[in-house]
Amino acid sequence: MAKNRPDERLVYLALKNVFKGPDAELRxxxxxxxxxxxHLDKDVExxxxxxEHNLDNVCNTAKALLQDDIFASTLRAKIRFPEVFDVSPxxxxxxxxxxxxxxxxxSDAIRGAAEGxxxxxxxxxxxxxxxxxxxxxxEPASQVSTTRPQTRSFTRASLxxxxxxxxxxxxxxxxxxxxxVQATLEDACYAxxxxxxxxxxxxxxxxxxxxxxxxxxAWVFRCNEDKFDAEKLVELGKPFPELLDxxxxxxxxxxxxxxxxxxxxxxxxxxxxxxxxxxxxNTCARLLSRLRQEAQQVIDDLGRNKDLLExxxxxxxxxxxxxxxxLDRVECQLVEDMLREDKEYQTLASANLEQAVAAATTxxxxxxxxxxxxxxxxxxxxESFEQASFVQNGExxxx
Numbered sequence: 001m002a003k004n005r006p007d008e009r010l011v012y013l014a015l016k017n018v019f020k021g022p023d024a025e026l027r028x029x030x031x032x033x034x035x036x037x038x039h040l041d042k043d044v045e046x047x048x049x050x051x052e053h054n055l056d057n058v059c060n061t062a063k064a065l066l067q068d069d070i071f072a073s074t075l076r077a078k079i080r081f082p083e084v085f086d087v088s089p090x091x092x093x094x095x096x097x098x099x100x101x102x103x104x105x106x107s108d109a110i111r112g113a114a115e116g117x118x119x120x121x122x123x124x125x126x127x128x129x130x131x132x133x134x135x136x137x138x139e140p141a142s143q144v145s146t147t148r149p150q151t152r153s154f155t156r157a158s159l160x161x162x163x164x165x166x167x168x169x170x171x172x173x174x175x176x177x178x179x180x181v182q183a184t185l186e187d188a189c190y191a192x193x194x195x196x197x198x199x200x201x202x203x204x205x206x207x208x209x210x211x212x213x214x215x216x217x218a219w220v221f222r223c224n225e226d227k228f229d230a231e232k233l234v235e236l237g238k239p240f241p242e243l244l245d246x247x248x249x250x251x252x253x254x255x256x257x258x259x260x261x262x263x264x265x266x267x268x269x270x271x272x273x274x275x276x277x278x279x280x281x282n283t284c285a286r287l288l289s290r291l292r293q294e295a296q297q298v299i300d301d302l303g304r305n306k307d308l309l310e311x312x313x314x315x316x317x318x319x320x321x322x323x324x325x326x327l328d329r330v331e332c333q334l335v336e337d338m339l340r341e342d343k344e345y346q347t348l349a350s351a352n353l354e355q356a357v358a359a360a361t362t363x364x365x366x367x368x369x370x371x372x373x374x375x376x377x378x379x380x381x382x383e384s385f386e387q388a389s390f391v392q393n394g395e396x397x398x399x
Contacts, residue, residue: 005061006057006058008080008081011065012071014043014046015049015058015062018043024072025066026066027063027066032059032062036059073301074301074304084312085307085311087307087311098163098166099166099263102166102261102263106258106261106264107249110249110256110260113253113256163310167262167299167302167303168260169298169299169302177269178250178268180291183209185214185272185275186213187284189209189214189279190206190212196227197220214248214251215247218247218251219244225240243271246267246268247271249268262299262302265295265299266292269288272288273289
């Protein structure tokens, strides 16, 4: 009997980890088949899927999904199978809370990392814009480790499952990205300073972009806000000093290797882009815009994958819970069967014993009756014998 072609959603869930990375680009039927066969002995779900629908049907469905880039893009997968990525209201609320907590932790970590490393520019008086110290800061670029938890926990049934939120990217990638953003902004700041604040650059001896760190530029710009296009500052949508504070945080995060959440990272890049626009540096703004969009895509993909993993776990836990309830039911049934069978056997044993008692009573009664009958016969025989003797004796006397 021919087996049916499997549901695409089931194939996607079973083969998601089979066709990832470069393997998500496979299109040749032979290579797809070999890839699935390679995982038959490793993956229980793959083996069960093939056993139920046969290898040819699974390979054909997988090929269709690969041709539509479903394995290569979580966005396409979410559009194709929205129910797989469903997030409950409780999970959504918890994630909002975890992101808010991460934002507070990020700010505390950045502030703690920068404490004691600010140098003269950290206490710069706003009315003394030209008193900036020459050269870059001397503090070492030390790594900062935060003690805040990376995950939050929620409980399903009796099992505590760690949440995959908030989203973080590897520190190595975060650092390289922020260093690139920092260097790009420092170039743009120097170009703007050379154009609009040439006197400060000459006085301080800042003759190249590498001469001035980003946090120093933030203080210089704060004290020279009048040098900027007022219309662009209005379009910013927030006070200019607030934007500059965020740029300072960006610098501290890059220099001190503070790990921040993906949301904070996105915020840094977006605000760097805003500063580039205010600096009227289109080249810098375009570069930062591209970095922001690419980072957004990666972070969104991470989030969708986390949604999928949590959804799959939730489903499997529900299946395990159903199996556990069935096992509990079977256990209870076994105990009930034992008690019932014991009671039935007790009834049977009691009946057998009662039969034995009844039989013994019957035998006793029969024995008693038989003994009574024998006794009566003996008495009759004695009387007959005595009568016969008496008659005989009488006859002898007469003679």
